[in-house]
Amino acid sequence: MRIQITFSKQGALRYTGHLDLHKLWERAARRAELPLAYSQGFHPQPKISMAAALPLGFSSRCEVLDMKLERDIPLEGLRDTLQATLPPGIQVLAIEQVDDHAPALQTRVVSAEYEVTLAEPVDGSELKRKVDSVMDAESILRTRRGKQYDLRPLIESLAVVSSAEGKAEKILMKLAAKEGATGRPEEVLDVLGIAFEETRIERTRLNFQS
């Protein structure tokens, strides 16, 4: 049996990285006494996979993982059972059964949406101008880990949310999240001249290829 779990990751868990999150789910499944399926070989690993790694420090309302079980179990009540064994910061939002032969989650993600909250609101119109110039640009060449790439095509949408007084409080962005073509919110913030430390970033939605 293969199940797909949608969950949020918040609070102290923002500082738990991708590999550690794997471990966290593996242990949660054991605590909930789920019949986890393991890979074969000398170092059997539980068959758990995540749709898209969430960078350290980000919170999320929409993480998705895929877990293989050795046998079928009733889904009824599973959400509560699992929730009861999870640390604070992880909330199970949905559990559903998926077809055993459905393609892997990672290959189906196409884009991710983020909500960036600014610690100190800035002037809305000025930020809006910067956002427009980013969206108008044909390409934005950047270097990351010694490699040059074009950020612009990875940005699908970018918008500023301002208060009634015209102060920009949040930035919403939708970035490509395909294998080998993943947009990073920090890179966009850098282009906008906003320091990453002055923000809180939350992933709000993962979009999948149907």
Next chain:
Amino acid sequence: MLTPEQIERKLDRILLKVQKPGRYVGGELNSIQKDWDSVQTRVALVFPDIYDIGVSNVGLKILYDQINQREDALAERAYAPWLDMEALMREHRIPLYALESKRPLACFDLIGFTLPYETLYTNTLNILDLAGIPVRSAERDESHPIIIAGGHSCMNPEPMHAFIDAFVIGEGEEVIHEIIDVVKKWKVESNNPLSTCHREDVLRELAKIQGVYVPRFYETTYLDDGTVARIEPIAADVPKVITKRIVAKLPPPPTKFIVPNVDIVHNRVSVEIMRGCTRGCRFCHAGMITRPVRERSVDEVLQAAEEALKNTGFEELALLSLSSSDYTHVLELVTKVGEKFGGTHLKVSLPSLRIESVSIDLMERLKDRRSGGFTLAPEAATERMRRIINKFIPDEDIINTTREIYRRGWTTIKLYFMIGHPSETLEDVQAIADLCKRVIAEGRKVIGWKAKLHAGVSTFVPKSQTPFQWVSCDTPEQIRAKQELLKRELYRDKNIKLSLTDAEDSFLEAWLSRGDRRMAEVIYSAWKKGSKFDAWQEGKKYDAWMEAFAEHGLDPLFYTHRQRRTDEVFPWEHITAAVRKNFLFQDFRMSLEGEIRVDCRLNCYACGILPTFAGLRRENPGEGWKCPDVKSPVNNKQSAVTSLPLVGD
């Protein structure tokens, strides 16, 4: 003082700049955060090394449970921030805080440090400083928490006497409650504006608790040669000798282990199956200070393991003791563990197995797979050395056992040795290399070039309260010569991996473990000069220590490379693990004659445990302890406490 909210806001701005920020945020499953205002006594428990090492410490876990079970108290945790985090905390003026509530440590009533080894001393000072608490006990006042410490290295508390208000000698499960009761009473009284109760009074009350040592009420004087003349109480009502505390029966083991959200060193459930050891290896500090041997029943261990695994989901179970093979029902235990958890991908570890084929049978029952190597600790390689250290295993047993281990499917064997035992020569060290070569040669006969050997060779450090407390350490030159010999002999074989301990690390541990009160100033200066994390290459500064010794006119060699006089008064003479000094001395003399004493459960050697704890033993007869029953009639229940072995008897 900063509020938890202010601290969290500051943390948010720095955490992504440090390695593994998950160490600093708490929020783990099974951590307990009580309502701050609903209790009278708040305790912060500190492991003065990084989170990755501290979280899995069983001693602190026991105390965390004990305290949080009380309705009137809470316990939270703190660890030493790694160098990167410390720098940012100092830059942003963030005081060290407890992980659960994010309150500064200085807000707590009581701070308890665990000091299992000496290289944590500078970190302890650093943590107090990071918490904004005066590092020296004498400089603290009514507004500061009471600072206590316990753990194995406190069997000689003197080097830390200037920094810790009260030490717990021995086991903490019961005494922690008595300490909290005293602190609670003080807190309640100090809310009364007319209160005349001072910090000194609280410490005086603490000093009355059996097993609690308050150093400010004692004075040490020295002879002209630098050795101790005497240690005497300078306050009324404090005991002349502080005898360690023990629990008569091991309480139920903790089962709600904290499950960290980041990777740590030991991701596992630990169940202590037995405390103490009857083997009497003369170099072994733990074996001497954790007597008497007390065992848990198989059922209790199994039940605790099952519950703890259910509570944590951990992938490993460690069955802890100083000598697994000596646990009376070890075969039954591993059989049942195998039955219960077989096929569940659970890794089970059973440390300290004797070198005999039965150990292989035990391991086979626990492991579906021969991974991870098989570990044995011969400690020495010549018959002479084995007699001196009282760990006698004939070479043939080692060869036969290791051959069988390779034959039954393990490809890697780990052998642990020590160099620097008393009177060891280069021939004794050569024998270690020869034995390793013989073992690998046997392995090759059985499984060919797949056979691997890992030789871990550490350097012996004499400890207080052991038969070797009189002996001199090897000099740096001797240690280097011995290590060179091993490298020369063993580096050529690519299937033998040799690991050695850094000689400087051993000396640091050596002068601290048998240090006196004057060492406190050396520790202080070494820390001021930047040494911390002394167990880490990234932290410790050997030169800072050398300068600190020079500054205070002390010679490290006085503490390390000096054979103690037979009538020497030790700096820890007023502290006893209830193993009598004359027993230790007799055992030391026997080592010089190469006489061995086998397992003391076969024949009691009268180490001193029974007369000291006769009352406890009488109330808990039978299987639980491995000491003989006490049959003498009860004349006075307090006799156990008052008839202590006298200093130097």
